[in-house]
Amino acid sequence: MGFKKDFVWGAATSAYQIEGAAYEDGKGLSVWDGFCKEPGRVWQDHNGDIACDHYHRYQEDINLMKEIGLKGYRMSISWPRVIPEGVGEINPKGLDFYDRVIDNLLKVGITPYITLFHWDYPYELIYRGGWLNPDSANWFADYAKVVVERLSDRVKYWITHNEPQCFIGFGYYDGVNAPGFKYYFSDYLRMVHHVLLSHGKAVQAIRAHAKTPCQIGYAPMGLTSCPATNSPTDIEAARQATFNITKHFFNNIWWDDPIFFGRYPESGLKLYGDAVPNFPADDLKIISQPIDFLGLNIYQAQKVRADQNGNPVDVPGQTGYPMTAFRWVVEPSATYWGPRFFAERYHVPIYITENGMSNIDWVSLDGKVHDPQRIDFLNRFLLELEKACDDGVDIRGYFQWSLLDNFEWADGYKERFGLIYVDYPTQRRILKDSAYWYRDVIVTNGASLQNNGAAVNAAFRFERYASG
Ligand code: IFM
Numbered sequence: 465m466g467f468k469k470d471f472v473w474g475a476a477t478s479a480y481q482i483e484g485a486a487y488e489d490g491k492g493l494s495v496w497d498g499f500c501k502e503p504g505r506v507w508q509d510h511n512g513d514i515a516c517d518h519y520h521r522y523q524e525d526i527n528l529m530k531e532i533g534l535k536g537y538r539m540s541i542s543w544p545r546v547i548p549e550g551v552g553e554i555n556p557k558g559l560d561f562y563d564r565v566i567d568n569l570l571k572v573g574i575t576p577y578i579t580l581f582h583w584d585y586p587y588e589l590i591y592r593g594g595w596l597n598p599d600s601a602n603w604f605a606d607y608a609k610v611v612v613e614r615l616s617d618r619v620k621y622w623i624t625h626n627e628p629q630c631f632i633g634f635g636y637y638d639g640v641n642a643p644g645f646k647y648y649f650s651d652y653l654r655m656v657h658h659v660l661l662s663h664g665k666a667v668q669a670i671r672a673h674a675k676t677p678c679q680i681g682y683a684p685m686g687l688t689s690c691p692a693t694n695s696p697t698d699i700e701a702a703r704q705a706t707f708n709i710t711k712h713f714f715n716n717i718w719w720d721d722p723i724f725f726g727r728y729p730e731s732g733l734k735l736y737g738d739a740v741p742n743f744p745a746d747d748l749k750i751i752s753q754p755i756d757f758l759g760l761n762i763y764q765a766q767k768v769r770a771d772q773n774g775n776p777v778d779v780p781g782q783t784g785y786p787m788t789a790f791r792w793v794v795e796p797s798a799t800y801w802g803p804r805f806f807a808e809r810y811h812v813p814i815y816i817t818e819n820g821m822s823n824i825d826w827v828s829l830d831g832k833v834h835d836p837q838r839i840d841f842l843n844r845f846l847l848e849l850e851k852a853c854d855d856g857v858d859i860r861g862y863f864q865w866s867l868l869d870n871f872e873w874a875d876g877y878k879e880r881f882g883l884i885y886v887d888y889p890t891q892r893r894i895l896k897d898s899a900y901w902y903r904d905v906i907v908t909n910g911a912s913l914q915n916n917g918a919a920v921n922a923a924f925r926f927e928r929y930a931s932g
Contacts, residue, residue: 465854466910472575472861473906474536475529475883476818478582478626480512481870483542485519489557492548494584495635496873499642510876516868517891522565524893528884529867530572532899533906537574538817538863539565540582540626543607550586551603559614566618577817577863578619579683580608580666582626583635583642583873590643595632595655605665609673616674623681623817624663627761630685632656633713640874650739652713657741660722664750671753679756683817684719686760688802690795692769692779701770701777706805708776709735716806724810726752757860759817760806762845765798788821788841790879796844803852803859813858819845820865822872822879825896833885833896839917842898846905846913864902868893 480496500511518525529537543550545558569576581604585594594600612622625631634641637652647655667680689705691698707717709731717729726748733740768776786794803814821841825833842864853859869882877888883899886892904912 466850467853468860469909471859471909472536472577472815472863473902473909474534474538474577474861474863475532475867476538476577476863476865477518477867477870478540478579478584479542479545480515480582480584481866481872482516482518482868483545484512484514484517486511486513488519489545489561490548490555491542491558492544492550492555493587494542494544495587495590495642496584498587499644502644505642505644506874507876507878510871512871514888515871516886518868519561521891522561523568525868525884526565526568526572526574528893528895528899529569529574531895531903532883533903534574534867535906536577536621536861536863537569537867538577538579538623540579540584541611542584543581544584544586544588546610547586547607548588550589551606554610559610562611562615566615570618575621576619577621577623578611578615579623579626580604580611581624581631583631585631585643594643595636595658596647596651598658600658601661601665604662605669608666609669612670612673613675616670616676616678620676620678621681622670622674622678623683623759624666625659626683626817627685628656628659628663629687629713629715629719632659634874637713649711649736650741653736653739654741656718657743657747660719660751661747663723664747664753667753667755668750681755681757681759681815681817682723683759683761684716685714686762686802686806686816687714687716688762688765688798688805689768689776690765690797690801692767695770697770697774698768701774702768702801703805703808704774705766705768705776706801707809711735720758720806720810722748722751723755724752724758724812755812757813757815758806758810759815760802761818761865762798762802762816763819763821763865764792765795765802767795788837789824790822790875792821794821794841794844796841796848798848799845800848800852803849803857804855807857813860815860816849816862818863818865820881822881825869825880825885827885827887827894831894833894835896835898836917838883838896838898839901842902842905843913843917846910850910850913
């Protein structure tokens with residue numbers, strides 16, 4: 465069976481991580497603009513002022529996407545570029561920029577998937593309480609309406625939020641990401657509620673104002689536990705661990721059940737007790753607007769087995785287990801079990817909205833960027849994804865993270881996730897070996913995955929011999 469004929473092979477980015485032009489053409493400040501200016505917040509005090517300069521180089525980047533053969537491109541809109549203060553006045557030049565990007569994508573046959581919010585919250589809204597303010601859901605829905613009114617004659621795929629676990633958890637509870645606050649747990653739960661409500665209200669706004677039929681999704685982290693063996697008890701233990709409630713903000717069901725089931729999970733209500741905010745009963749109806757797909761961002765996974773009572777127990781990796789440059793465990797079965805567990809729980813089509821790895825890439829003496837680890841990583845994760853398709857999971861597409869090396873939040877430019885190498889001082893782009901490899905995967909609709917990266921490796925060998 466394999467990947468469907470119309471499977472969407474894509475790559476993803478986000479506005480703050482690539483655009484730059486942080487102070488140009490009427491853009492307002494985002495919390496990341498502020499955060500990066502506080503010494504010590506970001507690795508080597510890097511910032512996104514220029515990033516990949518995509519704001520000026522989008523045409524070159526779209527040409528490179530075409531060269532790779534992408535069918536889809538997942539990008540986000542910068543809220544403060546469109547509405548500088550988060551609410552009120554609209555910045556026409558901001559909308560013009562996204563117009564140009566969309567038009568040029570469509571011109572070369574690449575389908576845009578638009579994420580409305582990927583962490584660059586308008587700075588001015590912090591003075592109004594940000595996500596703590598119950599009105600924050602309306603601010604987001606108003607912004608969604610503005611974008612949809614402008615772009616929905618051409619854009620058909622919309623995603624409300626990217627990894628809300630991270631932007632709320634890291635930004636307002638742990639304080640390691642912008643805006644760098646550390647709220648009480650009860651305030652954190654209040655913010656979660658407002659983000660969920662903003663999702664529901666944005667879905668309503670998109671449906672009400674879209675000019676053409678559209679599909680709407682949500683892209684939380686797809687935190688996955690994988691069974692240590694294929695025994696039914698280990699599989700059930702892994703499922704249980706995937707959907708366990710925890711007090712850590714890295715959990716799935718507090719963020720997903722309200723959207724798909726219209727209720728918070730009982731286990732969470734019990735664990736969080738009095739910290740759970742009071743809210744109008746109708747909120748859950750708004751939050752659980754029907755959506756068309758679930759996007760899963762999957763990078764790593766924990767292996768678990770069942771104990772004597774069937775409960776999940778973490779299985780530590782063997783000494784020397786494979787890791788990415790970020791020191792994230794490499795567990796390819798995540799893209800089999802993740803989509804399967806989430807589809808079985810929520811009965812919704814799945815996209816992998818992010819998957820990839822940071823690698824220690826540099827330009828070799830031959831002028832190329834050889835990243836065999838990334839090729840092997842992607843090959844393994846995609847073979848597992850294909851297995852999930854074979855087993856009947858409705859998977860519509862895959863977006864590699866990321867198209868370009870880019871600004872990795874509090875880690876600055878230290879981590880390189882791209883298919884395309886960016887030499888930041890010159891802004892020169894170089895397609896990495898993995899980009900050429902991905903092109904083969906796309907052209908063959910996944911059939912070349914069976915070569916385990918061999919075709920590309922053979923090409924390296926040939927070139928090395930040829931050049932003596
Ligand atoms: O770069 C991030 C992205 O913005 C959100 N998901 C994870 C990626 C890698 O850390």
